[in-house]
Amino acid sequence: MMTEKRTALVVDDELPVRALLVRALTDVGFQCIESADGEDAWEQHQRAPFDVVVTDLKMPKMNGHKLCVELLGASTRPIVTVLTAVRHERLNQDLQQRGVDLIRHKPINFRTLARELRGLVDEQSSRRTSLPDADSGDSSGKPRSSASKPRQAKHNVGLLLHQTQMAEELAADISDESTACFATSSSEQLCHVLDRQRIDLLLIENNLGGFMTGLEIVERLNQQLIRPKVVLLSDLDDKTVQQADEIGVEIVAPVNTDRTELIAEVRRILRDTTEQDAFIPPLARHLVKDFGAIPPLPQLVVKLAGYLAMPINEIPLNELADDISTDSQATTDLLHITNCGRSMFEQTTSILQAVNLQGAQNTISQVMSMATMRAQSKVLNQWNEAHRQWYQKRSVIVAAAGSVFADKFEHCSPDTAYILGLVQDVGCLVMANKFGSRYDRIVKRVQEVGRCQLHQLELESFSIHHAHVSAALLQKWNLPQSLVRTVVAHHDVDGEDHLPKSDASYLRVIRMAEAFANSMEMPHPYRNFQLSQFLSRYTDFSHDERMAICGEALQRARHLCEVFEFPVPDELELEDILQRSTVPT
Template identity: 60%
Template sequence: MYPSDSYSALIVDDELPIRALLVRAMQGVGFRCVEAANGDEAWDTLQTTRFDIVVTDLKMPKSHGHSLCVRLRELNARPITVVLTGIRNERLQRDLEARGVNAVYYKPVNFWKFAEQMRVLVESRAKQQRTDGSHASERGESNPQEAAMPFPKSHAKHVTGLLLRERDRAERLSKAIADNTTDCFIATSSEELCQLLDSQRIDLLIVENELGGFLSGLEIVERLNQQLIRPKVILITEHSSEVSKRACEIGIEQVLDRGVTQDDLVRQTRTVLANQSEQDAYIPALARCLVKDFGEIPPLPQLVVKLAGYLTMPINEIPIDELANDISADSRAATDLLNFTNMGLSVFNQTTSVRQAVNLNGPKKTIMLVLSAATMRVQSQVLEDWNESHRQWYQKRSVIIAAAAATFAERFEHNSPDTAFILGLVQDIGCLVLSKKYGKTYDLIVKRFQEVGRLQLHQLELESFNIHHGHVSAALMLKWKLPQSLIRPIVAHHDAEGEEEISKADRSYLRVIQLGEALANAMEVPHSFRSHMLAQKAGFYDDLTLDERDKIFHEATQYAKALCEVFNFPVPDPKELTAILSNTMATEEEEFEQIS
């Protein structure tokens, strides 16, 4: 734990949710925080109060962050200055550093990790001042090279949170659990726990049911579920018999008697964490809040959620009879499966039996077909409000990404094409939520992306909303209770830091959905930048010849064309795709400056 209130911070951002989350995280590592909504407010505060660090956004009304950074140089006791922005521009970053900014970070960030890094910056300056006896901060001097340390690398440690009635017991347990594989943090209340979990990942929560406050441990877990935060849970209770049933209903892993010994509790903790072979995806709080109460995207049918869970199982363990019976009991799912199975077959070869369709397709492809149809149906309901051009753009784009991802997974990665298809289909579904939420503002973003070849959709979203469609897609999948194995590649597919945290298997799926998206982007606007991005993603498979890659790309586009015809979506032009791919492969070895 950090010493409380040992340093002071001024947080400057015009968006209240961002400001609030950042303040909570900074307070969690021992900062006294003051807030300001723009540069003018921040400057007025700085006239009367001294701060160790100022964290500021750039794009704000009245007085922007760049102006504030320039004015900070006038102060005799200049604080460490850090810019946290969604605007990515190398020239702007160089200009900020030249004006004395100590570090520049880009949204979205893990607020908890960011706050820890700010603590390191401030402590580093304080240590330097103590060591050399100087008063550099009073003269307005600093060492940008020392202050702008790289963001700490994500680690593979498990994270366990403790919320117990007795603080002493929590501290003893924390020391017993923490080792080189597990980190622990202690919360003193349900409110503090929720604040912490808005800014950091958690793998396991150990909570007592009888906390002596307004909420029981069970109620806290239920509220976390409503906030789309679903860690594994060990519940400690005095009334295990009557509580166990309710705990089972809400998915709690273990229910232990309050008299459990510390050694037994540590063993149970190790067992639960060992069974969690991969980390859960960290989804930004803004994305979770956006979809939590958003009722305009309908839920997936319970059958589809159940079938999606089978995707994570070895194929020989999927219960074929149960799978066929479940689909047969749902007339819409049965119709969708039979329509897909009979696609392209003569009337004499078509099947009317769900069980036969499952046998013909295999269990995983069967699940993919049912899940795809349900997702398409959800998309169609939401797309009714979009104008025709945007609706056609989204429909064609989503099928191209899914078809390409499936083909690349099978031929490049030797992974399940069915899982890759689902990932490709849902990775952009967050666009629909953002469109519903922000209306014309989001329509303009899509229009700019369609017209300007150098722009990237997720960067435009970050600049406007501080989250991108991948975050929202992942949050929606979490709300639908789809498996974490599907969610992890989605939340990471535009976040370089997230890519480092996921498993090798997830990373292979991540590559194919990124490649599929690059293909869709290159189709939309024939531009050298998009061709370069597609060639860059395809370059991962440089052990294949250009002819081999060209053949696989051709297979992907033919698959996309067939799917568009089935779904009655706008069909991509094969000649257009061939021209894009030929241009991409021909220029693959050139430098980006030459291509531009």
Template identity: 35%
Template sequence: METDPKVLLLVNRPELASGLSAALEARAIPSLVLDHSDALYSFLNSRSVDGVVVENELPGFLTGIEILDRIYQDLLRPETILLAPRTNEIQERANDIGIAHVIDPSTSIEDLASHIESSLLRSDTRCARLKTEARHIVRRAGEIPAMPQVLVRIADHLDSGTSSIEEVIRDIAIDPKVTADLLKVANSPRFGASRTFTKLFDAVNYLGVHRSLSLIVSRSIASAQRRMSLHIPSIERLRYNQRSVLIASTAEVFAETFEGVSPDTAHVVGLLQDIGMLVLAKVFGRKYMSLQLRVRDVGHLRLEVLENEAFGVTHADVSAALLQMWDFPVSVVSLIGQHHSERIVGHAATVDQTVIHLMRVGEALANLADGHTQQRFPILSKLLSKYPKTEALSSMHKAIKRAKEASELLSVNVPKTDPVSSIVSGLSEEMLDQRDEQPIETVLTVPEREPPAPPPPAAPPSITANVISKPQAPPAAGGSQLHFLVVEDDQFIAQVIDRCLEVYSGKVTACQTIAEAKLHAPAADILFVDVHLGGEDGIQLIEQLRQEGCKAPIVVVSGDRTRSTVGNALLVGANDYVLKPFTEESIREKVDRHLELVR
């Protein structure tokens, strides 16, 4: 049975090719000799290897260093050895490209084989298995914030877990901005220091090496995410921020409570795992955003499955390709790329599976924010089945609290009200205890909250109808206040529409079901209705309201852009249609357009 090669050889001299191949074989390192650069490029695009040896002087138009430059530009990053004279020009260019080793071509075959062996054994150098299309999508995204080289070094320290405080401080001190930022964080009230730190050593010593590294990397990632998300609507930006921080905080809390892995590492990979969504949104625009909305509207759909069908890759693939471009450690790239894989591969599969399980717990909890709790809760319940019930519930509450703290620490804007909080507060040990005994529909009940009475300030909205009183603004024409009815099963979207309507006088009533909507519709001046209301049909609601004599303008707000859906909505009596994702201006424009009908 033929063994897959660990090392690829692209060399000009036949005697070197045969001799080096034999020397590697004697060291139990299978190799493959290739005869041209296209074969090398094709192999790397389809297979994974530990290393590549390329001679600089080759027949044809391209030199070895130019071939490796092309490979690195396509985000293929195997361990590389270039056989070339170690001139200043070649060494500088090799450093710029990222070529690991430059060795004089006159080196003996035995010494060269020994060097290859030692470089492969020294660290896990296996190039992460990335899909070609994922690398191409990252390249198509155009301008992506670069990750400063000092942060790549810091990420390496975080990944290794064995760096001394002296080594860490030496690399942090290279970048004055990173140094100043860490001192600012260490002196913040969040960490409760009794004195002000002015020296880097004192701050790192107080926070701890691992926590310092995690803070630097996390804040840099959050900054990059902010810049990368500028092209998407503010609504989706808030949702992404909430999601990424909650996943990271959940992975961190469950790591420190239950698992023998670094909570700081779990936090970083949790923060990174969905960053590919921002790249996909930038490259595919509305097509990708509509796909995300479809997943949120239909509870049983899985985003990664639809991504793969539509684009041939998942956001996990694209996240991994981006991190490889940023030169993150291979182990981190591999974890991110595999967090939706059924089978985990790698040199430390047990540890990898533990971290990926933590990432999935965070993701499942974050998915509850999108509604359709009855369909989505069983996934979370199954992931939690390995943990004690009481501790699991406590850890979820702790994760939500930690996420709010992390949002402030990372300077990340998130929604004022977190729907996950109200959902988790409705969970109980009994529900988890019965998770394997009966369908979740029979045990999942979120208690209704009484409408808040001032004072105190209003409580967060529940998943039942919620009336939100507004500060008194100038009344509408005729002296009456406007009453908006928002029929939307996604609490987050309902809250965003509510914010869009803050400039108008009156109140907003938000509800999730047809029964609730029909109860409040007679008093409404303008209605905003989603098409897909969990298991109910918004178009059917519109038809019933018109049959019952409702004359108020009805604006459909939906991610469903199919001609039949839009046509049916207008046919049964909708006055207007707004596509998700929407802007504040688009909602207000619809109100202004139809305001004359209610004056």
């Protein structure tokens, strides 16, 4: 009945389970190999890749979770199925986000599972385009998640052309060991792809012969907060070129562009792409897309954020002052901050002088922070007083501690860390507005139970956490990808592994600053231990030096609370917080 043989690897340390599953898979046309541990299974797959791998989680040598991560990152990615007796919602969510195709729980009907896997393999084969590796597709024609791909530093390129055969041939020509390229056959399939994985470049034809043009698809992707670099193949009329420029298309090329020239252009763009876009879960993007309560940041703020990525000695002070002068609110904010605490004779009305007094990066962070606080105020007013004070105090403490820790421990920009601290929790406001009393109960529990962590409770309740939503909002505001990447990753266990070196420094800073804020919020051994663990990594500093840095962070938080007119912790509270938050390690 089934003439084409497929290969399957069955991984489980229990012999009876392996035997039953092998029998069922053999009956539906699989050639099966068995393995009793993850390490052996990974070696088997490296020697001769399998179409399907079914693995348990609890095994000797290498557990099933690590095996899944390795398989999902392999150049010859199989269909990955987890078969386990462990029932844990957060674990399931993690596996799904990484791209695992099926998760099934013991006890199970092995024949039913075998038929399901055969169907997946056959459907994948019929849908497979030119993609020779892991991104080819799942059972619905959607390329699998590449959540583990950044570790291989690959570029992902997507194609949507009027002629599918041409797209497949072009994808094959573009694909190499550094670039994964896939062709899609419809706008729906392309959207499914981009909902599940990061993409660096989209090559799309404008005239697709359907209801939507390529430009309309790109515009819709932008609305969904998906913004890869785009090469558009189109007739070069003025209207099309103008529309493409307005929605941020990288290049508009003639439809009849020579294939060699087109491939060279794609490689040039990828070579110049130094940042990988963050992958933000679809639910987080949809929440933000439909959420109008937080207004977009002024265009000035978006421009200022770009300066943060520049070396401090390369920021043009005159241009920076001119930019700020065009925005009356930013001008007022900067002069207010600069003149705060100065005598009447020391005050200034010159923006350029204020920039020189504050310094370029400090000026940028001050103007951005005031604009961010203003953008949040409308939603904050809808929250009850207790939660509003909790959020404001927490944001300021994270920002203050982040700026000090960045300067002292990681030797990176304190101003960038300060901005990250202010915006990394902004997703809380969106979730509070969307989920109402359900979210209020989560916040209340975090305030009352020391071992509870906000992002974990959010994941258990809504399948996303506030950092995902914060990152989506930053994407909506068009802030730099370096900020977006760091925010979206800072609650991921292995987030640091997927980031450039500079971003990883900020990730460590924000994690430590958040632990610092958690410890300040409640005197609990678990929270104190978490903070101590972060601090203990900096072995070049003595305990007393680490305590002094924490004291500096507290004083910085106190100053910011005064600037933003938030409730200020008194000196006794500060002293108590410092003593219990920096125990020796």
